[in-house]
Amino acid sequence: MTMLNELIDSKIIAILRGVEPHYSLQTGQAIIHGGVRFMEITMNTAGAESMITEWRKEFSKQAYVGAGTVIDLEHAKRAVAAGAQFLISPNLDVEVIDYAKQQHIPIWPGVMTPTEILAAKKAGVDAIKLFPMGTLGINYIREIRGPIADLPIIATGGVRLDNITEYFAAGAQAVGMGTKLVDLELAKAGRFEEITATVKRYTEIVAEL
Numbered sequence: 001m002t003m004l005n006e007l008i009d010s011k012i013i014a015i016l017r018g019v020e021p022h023y024s025l026q027t028g029q030a031i032i033h034g035g036v037r038f039m040e041i042t043m044n045t046a047g048a049e050s051m052i053t054e055w056r057k058e059f060s061k062q063a064y065v066g067a068g069t070v071i072d073l074e075h076a077k078r079a080v081a082a083g084a085q086f087l088i089s090p091n092l093d094v095e096v097i098d099y100a101k102q103q104h105i106p107i108w109p110g111v112m113t114p115t116e117i118l119a120a121k122k123a124g125v126d127a128i129k130l131f132p133m134g135t136l137g138i139n140y141i142r143e144i145r146g147p148i149a150d151l152p153i154i155a156t157g158g159v160r161l162d163n164i165t166e167y168f169a170a171g172a173q174a175v176g177m178g179t180k181l182v183d184l185e186l187a188k189a190g191r192f193e194e195i196t197a198t199v200k201r202y203t204e205i206v207a208e209l
Helices: 003-010 021-033 048-059 073-082 094-102 114-123 138-145 164-170 184-188 192-207
Strands: 012-016 038-042 064-068 128-130 153-156 174-177
Touching (some): 003 064, 012 021, 012 064, 012 153, 012 192, 021 038, 021 048, 021 184, 038 048, 048 064, 064 073, 073 094, 114 128, 128 138, 138 153, 138 164, 164 174, 164 192, 184 192
Parallel strands (some): 012 038, 128 153, 153 174
16 A cells, blocks of 8 residues: 555555654554554754654654654755655645655645645646645535545545534545644653544544545
């Protein structure tokens, strides 16, 4: 399976923004124990590159480790050097897409409008991150799916236990989740079992889809 196919199969990307080095490994393991196999550390997190490298060494047989908030070419180069297996952006930057393709690494750029979505497709991506879904609303996915039916969507923003199935019913193939999935306050307090329990609730729901 390609990495995208594996993502579509597992359906959830855990987004870690602001995770701190002294509890990052335990947090990552808690996520994996909950059943999520795609994890990203955002590049605007202090120490992101060293944590990506550490996660790759620790979790190479358990999960895919990527970089998020890759907003420009410099971020992309630093993320790849750290060992990121995929790149996710909040924006559409053709330089980043071209670099990722040269490195044979999946890049899933952030887009909102039909124009941006089709520009990303033209640039050669195999999926897009539809963002910010917390503001756009789930019905936006349905509306986009009318004219643009064949490009996989990773919907990011606004996903909760009570609405996650609606994202997939509307046409998303995967979702990106931050604090609703991984509460870093629990990690700071060493309550990793609670993180695992929350992640399991989500993975059990999507396993039934």
